[in-house]
Amino acid sequence: MTATTDQFTDFSGFTEQFPRNLLIGGEWVEGGAGATMPVENPATGETLTVVADAEPADGARALAAAVAAQRDWARTAPRKRSEILRAAYDLLLARIEDLALLMTLEMGKSLDEARGEVRYAAEFFRWFSEEAVRIDGGYTRVPAGDKRALVLAAPVGPCLLITPWNFPLAMGARKIGPAIAAGCTMVLKPAPQTPLSSLALAAILIEAGLPAGVLNVVTTSRAGELTEPLLRGGEVRKLSFTGSTAVGKILLAQCGSAVVRTSMELGGNAPFLVFSDADLDVALDAAMQAKMRNMGEACTSANRFYVHEGVAAPFAEELARRMSALRVAPGWLEGAQVGPLIDGASRDKVQRLVRDAVSRGATVLAGGGAPEGPGYFYRPTVLIDVAAASELCSAEIFGPVAAIQTFNDDDDVVALANNTPWGLVGYVFTQDVDRAFNVSEDLNVGMVGLNSGIVSDPATPFGGVKESGLGREGGRVGIDEFLDYKLISMPIRR
Numbered sequence: 001m002t003a004t005t006d007q008f009t010d011f012s013g014f015t016e017q018f019p020r021n022l023l024i025g026g027e028w029v030e031g032g033a034g035a036t037m038p039v040e041n042p043a044t045g046e047t048l049t050v051v052a053d054a055e056p057a058d059g060a061r062a063l064a065a066a067v068a069a070q071r072d073w074a075r076t077a078p079r080k081r082s083e084i085l086r087a088a089y090d091l092l093l094a095r096i097e098d099l100a101l102l103m104t105l106e107m108g109k110s111l112d113e114a115r116g117e118v119r120y121a122a123e124f125f126r127w128f129s130e131e132a133v134r135i136d137g138g139y140t141r142v143p144a145g146d147k148r149a150l151v152l153a154a155p156v157g158p159c160l161l162i163t164p165w166n167f168p169l170a171m172g173a174r175k176i177g178p179a180i181a182a183g184c185t186m187v188l189k190p191a192p193q194t195p196l197s198s199l200a201l202a203a204i205l206i207e208a209g210l211p212a213g214v215l216n217v218v219t220t221s222r223a224g225e226l227t228e229p230l231l232r233g234g235e236v237r238k239l240s241f242t243g244s245t246a247v248g249k250i251l252l253a254q255c256g257s258a259v260v261r262t263s264m265e266l267g268g269n270a271p272f273l274v275f276s277d278a279d280l281d282v283a284l285d286a287a288m289q290a291k292m293r294n295m296g297e298a299c300t301s302a303n304r305f306y307v308h309e310g311v312a313a314p315f316a317e318e319l320a321r322r323m324s325a326l327r328v329a330p331g332w333l334e335g336a337q338v339g340p341l342i343d344g345a346s347r348d349k350v351q352r353l354v355r356d357a358v359s360r361g362a363t364v365l366a367g368g369g370a371p372e373g374p375g376y377f378y379r380p381t382v383l384i385d386v387a388a389a390s391e392l393c394s395a396e397i398f399g400p401v402a403a404i405q406t407f408n409d410d411d412d413v414v415a416l417a418n419n420t421p422w423g424l425v426g427y428v429f430t431q432d433v434d435r436a437f438n439v440s441e442d443l444n445v446g447m448v449g450l451n452s453g454i455v456s457d458p459a460t461p462f463g464g465v466k467e468s469g470l471g472r473e474g475g476r477v478g479i480d481e482f483l484d485y486k487l488i489s490m491p492i493r494r
């Protein structure tokens with residue numbers, strides 16, 4: 001059955017064509033206890049379908065399959081690994097409509113955004129198919145002249161990949177792609193809210209020729225119970241995690257016991273700086289992207305808008321106009337632009353943050369509440385005169401709320417922007433080249449969007465500083481996270 005975008009509410013026939021069991025050692029299997037867990041459609045609050053709910057023993061079986069496959073996979077020709085990734089890239093694009101609808105149904109984003117994510121996910125496979133055949137090392141004579149040193153790059157070993165619900169396909173591809181390219185086997189544990197996209201992705205990789213055991217997928221409602229013994233057991237050699245800073249810290253501590261390498265993509269609290277000399281149209285277009293991509297449910301989402309007091313009024317008015325004009329609707333409907341938030345708790349949190357800001361003096365220029373009806377929708381909201389002590393300045397909003405403060409001094413605003421434990425991304429809008437570089441250099445972040453509202457690209461390194469994480473995904477360095485450099489040192493005898 002092929003996806004359509006008609007307004008139909010019974011999606012069971014559609015979701016049932018995708019795998020819903022665990023993938024262990026190349027077989028689709030039920031969880032050991034036969035348990036299942038529901039997958040909810042956040043636009044309706046209804047259950048879409050159920051998937052296997054793995055117990056800890058299933059996690060151990062999945063890891064055993066990854067460990068068993070590691071030696072042969074590491075010996076597989078890089079060209080072969082590259083071609084599997086390239087085939088998966090082609091399959092993702094060929095199935096874009098079905099994958100986009102599946103993602104929209106379990107996650108909520110509009111079909112347009114979901115299609116964009118399928119293309120983005122596919123690009124990771126294309127990029128890492130190109131990287132798989134470019135892994136190199138070195139052959140040198142040490143400075144003292146008495147030894148030869150060979151350096152070779154070897155796969156780090158079996159990996160545990162833990163992904164969030166906000167970009168269910170792309171976050172998986174961003175980890176699976178470099179792991180495959182490097183010659184690592186893996187266990188993927190997707191977020192319980194969005195297991196279907198990950199299972200569909202795994203099916204595509206198998207179709208593309210990935211050998212049994214290289215990728216294993218365990219969907220579970222018991223994340224911590226399942227993953228902690230794996231991280232402490234000594235066989236997982238690498239954790240790649242994307243999620244909240246709070247959970248990231250727990251996992252970092254667990255990784256300490258067996259000295260597991262980590263890549264951590266954690267939370268953010270992105271500042272969005274609009275200087276008096278900014279091109280306001282450019283800044284507004286970017287604000288809509290940086291705020292509204294994924295309904296604001298992104299770690300890169302603009303969280304704090306700092307607008308120079310000379311341009312704050314026109315910026316805020318036009319932003320409010322554009323935000324109010326967005327169509328809030330179930331993502332599969334034609335013309336839908338803003339889907340629901342992931343669940344009731346997320347919507348309640350956004351509502352609480354807005355109420356807190358208003359109680360501290362903020363004015364609502366647009367939105368400011370949830371529409372009537374089913375689903376976890378929240379209206380695109382613009383707040384001005386936001387007090388710095390408001391909770392939404394220090395917490396990740398993760399929703400469609402733009403909170404605007406004003407400033408009048410460059411140094412002050414950079415200090416404010418940096419005054420957070422996070423450091424993922426900052427957005428800077430100015431037409432002055434010196435200011436552009438000075439501010440970009442002074443922001444304590446891993447990425448800067450300079451006159452741009454989107455920074456992510458598979459060909460560039462994504463990641464943060466401070467409590468936003470460790471390591472980088474994508475770019476030339478992305479594969480290094482899955483490689484160990486091994487030295488072979490030998491004396492020179494003549």
Ligand code: ADP
Pocket residue numbers: 162163164165189190191192223224225227228242243244245247248250251
């Ligand atoms: P969010 O709050 O956005 O859901 P989380 O950090 O809670 O972010 O979740 C990100 C991923 O981490 C999900 O796959 C989730 O199941 C997983 N996770 C949550 N808690 C734990 C834990 N204690 N141990 C391992 N994984 C966890």
